Amino acid sequence: MIFVEVAVPVPLRQxxxxxxxxxxxxxxxxxxxxxxxxLVGMVLGPAETPNDTSKIKFVTDVIDRTPLLNDTMxxxxxxxxxxxxxxxxxxxxxxxxxxxxKGGSAEPVEEKxxxxxxxxxxxxxxxxxxxRQAECLQLVATEALRDSELKTVFSSTVIRELExxxxxxxxxxxxxxxxxxWLEHFAVGSKPLPDREQSVAITAISQxxxxxxxxxxxxxxxxxxxxxxxxxxxxxLAEGKQVLILVPEIGLTPQTVSRFAQRFGIDVGxxxxxxxxxxxxxxxQRARAGELGIVxxxxxxxxxxxRFPGMIIVDExxxxxxxxxDGLRYHARDLAVMRANSENVPLVLGSATPxxxxxxxxxxxxxxxLHLTQRAGGASKTLQxxxxxxxxxxxxxxxxxxxxIMRQHLAMGNQVLVFVNRRGYAPALLCHHCGHSxxxxxxxRPFTVHRSQHRLQCHHCGxxxxxxxxxxxxxxxxxxxxxxxxxxIEEGLSQLFPDKKQIRIDSDSVRGKxxxxxxxxDVNAQKYQLLVGTQILSKGHHFPHVTLVVIMDCDGAxxxxxxRASEKLAQLVTQLAGRAGRASKPGEMWLQTHxxxxxxxxxxxxxxxxxxxxxxxxxxxxAGLPPYQSQAVVRAEAANGELAWSFLQQARQLLCHDAVRTxxxxxxxxxxxxxxxxxxxxxQSTQRNAIxxxxxxxxxxxxxxxxxxxxxxxVDVDPSDFS
Ligand code: ADP
Ligand code: ZN
Numbered sequence: 001m002i003f004v005e006v007a008v009p010v011p012l013r014q015x016x017x018x019x020x021x022x023x024x025x026x027x028x029x030x031x032x033x034x035x036x037x038x039l040v041g042m043v044l045g046p047a048e049t050p051n052d053t054s055k056i057k058f059v060t061d062v063i064d065r066t067p068l069l070n071d072t073m074x075x076x077x078x079x080x081x082x083x084x085x086x087x088x089x090x091x092x093x094x095x096x097x098x099x100x101x102k103g104g105s106a107e108p109v110e111e112k113x114x115x116x117x118x119x120x121x122x123x124x125x126x127x128x129x130x131x132r133q134a135e136c137l138q139l140v141a142t143e144a145l146r147d148s149e150l151k152t153v154f155s156s157t158v159i160r161e162l163e164x165x166x167x168x169x170x171x172x173x174x175x176x177x178x179x180x181x182w183l184e185h186f187a188v189g190s191k192p193l194p195d196r197e198q199s200v201a202i203t204a205i206s207q208x209x210x211x212x213x214x215x216x217x218x219x220x221x222x223x224x225x226x227x228x229x230x231x232x233x234x235x236x237l238a239e240g241k242q243v244l245i246l247v248p249e250i251g252l253t254p255q256t257v258s259r260f261a262q263r264f265g266i267d268v269g270x271x272x273x274x275x276x277x278x279x280x281x282x283x284x285q286r287a288r289a290g291e292l293g294i295v296x297x298x299x300x301x302x303x304x305x306x307r308f309p310g311m312i313i314v315d316e317x318x319x320x321x322x323x324x325x326d327g328l329r330y331h332a333r334d335l336a337v338m339r340a341n342s343e344n345v346p347l348v349l350g351s352a353t354p355x356x357x358x359x360x361x362x363x364x365x366x367x368x369x370l371h372l373t374q375r376a377g378g379a380s381k382t383l384q385x386x387x388x389x390x391x392x393x394x395x396x397x398x399x400x401x402x403x404x405i406m407r408q409h410l411a412m413g414n415q416v417l418v419f420v421n422r423r424g425y426a427p428a429l430l431c432h433h434c435g436h437s438x439x440x441x442x443x444x445r446p447f448t449v450h451r452s453q454h455r456l457q458c459h460h461c462g463x464x465x466x467x468x469x470x471x472x473x474x475x476x477x478x479x480x481x482x483x484x485x486x487x488x489i490e491e492g493l494s495q496l497f498p499d500k501k502q503i504r505i506d507s508d509s510v511r512g513k514x515x516x517x518x519x520x521x522d523v524n525a526q527k528y529q530l531l532v533g534t535q536i537l538s539k540g541h542h543f544p545h546v547t548l549v550v551i552m553d554c555d556g557a558x559x560x561x562x563x564r565a566s567e568k569l570a571q572l573v574t575q576l577a578g579r580a581g582r583a584s585k586p587g588e589m590w591l592q593t594h595x596x597x598x599x600x601x602x603x604x605x606x607x608x609x610x611x612x613x614x615x616x617x618x619x620x621x622x623a624g625l626p627p628y629q630s631q632a633v634v635r636a637e638a639a640n641g642e643l644a645w646s647f648l649q650q651a652r653q654l655l656c657h658d659a660v661r662t663x664x665x666x667x668x669x670x671x672x673x674x675x676x677x678x679x680x681x682x683x684q685s686t687q688r689n690a691i692x693x694x695x696x697x698x699x700x701x702x703x704x705x706x707x708x709x710x711x712x713x714x715v716d717v718d719p720s721d722f723s
Contacts, residue, residue, distance in 0.1 A: 002019070002021075003017050003020075003047040003049055003056065004044075005043070006018050006043055006059075007044055007092050008032065008041040008089040009039060009092070010039070011090065012087055012089075013088075013699060013703075017056055018057055019059065023043075023046055024059075025043070025067045026045045026071075027070060027073075027074055028043050028063065028064040028066070029041065029043075029063040029103065030043055031063060032057065044074070068106055069092070072339075073305055076335070076342060077092050077095055080330055080335065084717050085696060086328045094303070094327065095303040096303075097284045099280075099281045106285070108175045109282055110173065111147070111173055111279070112146070112172060113144050113146055114168050114169070116137065117167060120141045126165075136159065140168050146279075148270070148283070177286065179289060180240040181291045182294075183238075186237060189262055189263045189264070189265065194231060198227060201371075201372065202231045204368060206231075206232050206234075206236075209239070209241075212343075212347070213347070214349070214361075216317075216361070216362035217349065217350040217351075217370045218352075219370075220372065220373060221375075221575065222578060223374060224372060224376035225372060226259065226315070227376065228372070229245070230260065230263050233313075234264075236310035236311045237310070241308045242292065242306045242310050243295070243310055243313065244302070244309070245297075245313045246314045247297070247315045247316065248315070248316045248319035249319075250516075250539045252297070252298055253517065256296065260294050261294075264294070267293075268293075268295070269283040269295040270283065270297065271298065272298050273298060283295065283304070284305070287305060289307060290307030300332075301332075302336055302339065309343040311348070312336050313350065314348070315540075318353050319539075329715075329719075333349065334718070353570065353571040353609050355567075356616060356617055356620065356626075359614075360627045361627075381581075382577040382578065382580045382589050383586070383587070383588040383589070384589045385591070386590075386591050386601060386602075387596075388593065389401075395492065396492025397484040397492070398550075398552070405550075405590060406497075406548065409547050415526070415546040416547075417531045417550065417576075418489060418532045419534070419537060419538070419549065419551045419576055420484065420485060420534060421534060421535070423487075423507060424449060424450045424459075424486065424508070425448075425449040425452075426448070426449045426488055427446060427448050428448075429456065429479055429480070430482050431479055432478040432480045433474055436471050440460065440463050442675040443460040443463075443673050449481050450508070451491075454466065467479075486504050486506045487504070493530055497529075501527065501529055502530035503527075503528040503532070505536055507536065516536070523543060524543065531546070538572055538575040543580070547581055547586070547587045547588070548588055548589070549577060549580045549589040553593070554572070561669060562669060562722055562723075566600050566616060569600075570600075571609070573589075573591065573604060630684070631682060631684050632682075632695060632715065632716065632718070633682055633715075633716040633719040633722070634683070635678065635680045636665075636713040637678040637679070637711065638676055638712065639675055639676050640677070641677030643711050644676075644678065644679050644711045647710070647711045648664060648680070648713075651698070651702045651705070652665070654698040657690060659685050659686070660683050660684070661685065662683050662684075666679065666682065667680075668680050676712070680722065692717075699715075
């Protein structure tokens with residue numbers, strides 16, 4: 001008998017020893033008894049012979065004959081576990097596709113394909129009044145398509161309807177898994193001539209092939225960053241190597257995918273949160289087998305194994321969706337740096353508004369710094385201006401001056417985008433008689449009024465309730481809304497501009513698979529003149545006919561307790577401005593504010609993000625904040641706030657260290673959520689390692705504290721927000 005070290009998905013910071021007849025290779029899964037359960041664990045290597053071998057349990061089953069994770073991926077899992085102080089078993093669990101976590105076979109799974117049936121022209125004739133179905137049929141008729149690929153463009157309903165009519169039929173195939181299969185189809189399509197700055201960037205990245213070389217590609221919105229990625233990966237693919245591209249949650253559009261697929265004439269593996277487990281596993285397997293040249297995905301795609309790694313790209317690297325906010329709280333961008341390093345490949349971090357972390361690394365020459373300062377194809381820069389709303393008459397949150405500017409743009413036949421940072425009708429419901437606000441009692445925050453559904457919703461915990469007829473405190477019927485959300489602006493705009501068509505784009509209105517896609521293409525087909533929406537509108541979409549961007553109000557961010565608020569505000573404003581004036585039409589952006597003299601706004605508007613960000617870096621250095629110092633947060637929450645507070649108070653004693661300053665317990669920015677009171681300890685140091693060492697040292701004792709089992713607590717390394 002031999003002893004093996006197994007990582008098991010349980011919240012304990014240790015590995016476990018089991019007995020086995022033969023040593024499976026590290027990276028193979030095994031089924032093991034754990035307590036009274038059977039769990040799927042992963043073999044890490046041989047274990048030392050324990051003193052008392054009689055208690056050591058046996059591996060029930062060796063699931064894989066060959067390792068699922070290679071050395072590099074296993075090493076990354078170890079790094080994640082150490083750096084984020086997260087149990088190795090849970091790290092590996094997170095890194096695997098769901099079906100493999102459950103012990104499913106790693107053999108290629110059958111994939112569902114669609115193929116056309118019968119006479120397409122006849123069918124198309126019958127589909128005259130179902131445009132989407134006709135489009136879908138046409139696509140399938142050009143070439144058989146995977147269900148997962150088809151669903152990135154069309155909704156399940158459209159596909160189901162076609163199947164019901166007998167115009168298309170499913171076909172189940174096992175992937176062939178031939179390494180570098182894409183080379184057979186590889187052909188570089190037509191491409192624009194890069195401008196001088198693009199050429200410099202493409203050459204620098206392309207020449208770094210075969211070695212670890214991180215780059216920050218800092219390019220203003222619409223400067224042709226994607227074009228740089230496309231041309232820089234050409235040689236990588238031609239050599240038979242694979243490219244992994246990470247994009248923000250909402251930035252993964254069929255247009256992005258097809259831009260890559262069309263340029264090179266190859267399949268692109270797509271990984272996003274709405275994929276079902278089977279399709280996800282199929283992409284994972286094809287990437288691992290080296291069959292896919294390009295894999296594009298959101299945060300967790302960074303765990304995709306690659307047989308022939310060639311390059312990693314993180315687009316919109318500043319985006320907050322790259323940081324996971326529960327469980328293993330990793331940052332996919334930071335993991336990408338580690339991964340590129342261990343795979344020996346170039347890494348490109350691209351953004352118009354780089355995070356201060358990446359910018360700092362570039363300015364310190366740790367990253368190659370590439371610039372695109374001009375918009376591609378002759379588009380001119382968006383003019384950015386502040387609109388002083390003090391003493392102006394306001395209608396539906398818009399100042400008279402603003403409404404006039406909107407009128408001018410609309411009169412010229414252009415589109416206007418109105419950004420509001422809140423969805424719903426109004427962020428609060430107040431009693432006009434006694435001032436009482438209708439709050440969610442679990443979160444102690446005002447309910448948001450959603451008029452379209454006639455209900456109140458808590459945006460912190462999701463609780464809903466009907467709109468009350470009377471004030472619960474004084475009984476009067478004089479309830480009124482306070483503040484404005486997207487629904488109210490929508491209502492207001494239809495009164496102000498009754499002859500213009502408008503569309504609201506927020507997370508309420510884009511529910512459903514390809515709804516956002518359809519809305520965006522309708523906007524670009526100029527079916528609407530007014531666009532109202534939230535953050536979704538700031539994320540990388542091209543709106544060639546928008547010439548005016550209106551930002552309703554973002555004064556709150558100027559006075560936020562979160563030190564990152566000004567960075568986030570600047571990124572948002574700059575990204576929004578970037579939506580206007582893409583094509584030949586010059587664009588402008590107006591920001592309504594009660595604080596036109598505020599130095600942050602002044603600097604941003606007049607000097608642009610790059611200057612603003614460098615100023616902010618100086619301020620962070622003076623204030624001793626990230627990226628100049630490192631942070632970690634220990635959070636605790638409990639229905640009884642006293643317990644959470646005491647837990648952190650005790651933990652703090654254990655975390656004391658000369659090189660680390662620990663603040664707290666402090667209330668989190670959202671002090672109460674879902675009925676639990678929330679507190680945090682903030683650890684900060686000039687030495688990243690000191691925080692890690694101290695946490696590592698103290699965690700066993702913290703875990704052993706009696707209070708540790710009475711509260712929900714977690715460790716967050718490099719926290720990105722303090723809510
Ligand atoms: P970004 O990724 O920075 O938003 P894109 O690569 O999407 O920019 O480019 C914006 C638009 O400009 C696209 O329509 C693209 O095809 C076009 N474009 C990019 N580079 C060039 C170039 N060198 N010449 C002409 N058009 C270009
Ligand atoms: Zn709530």
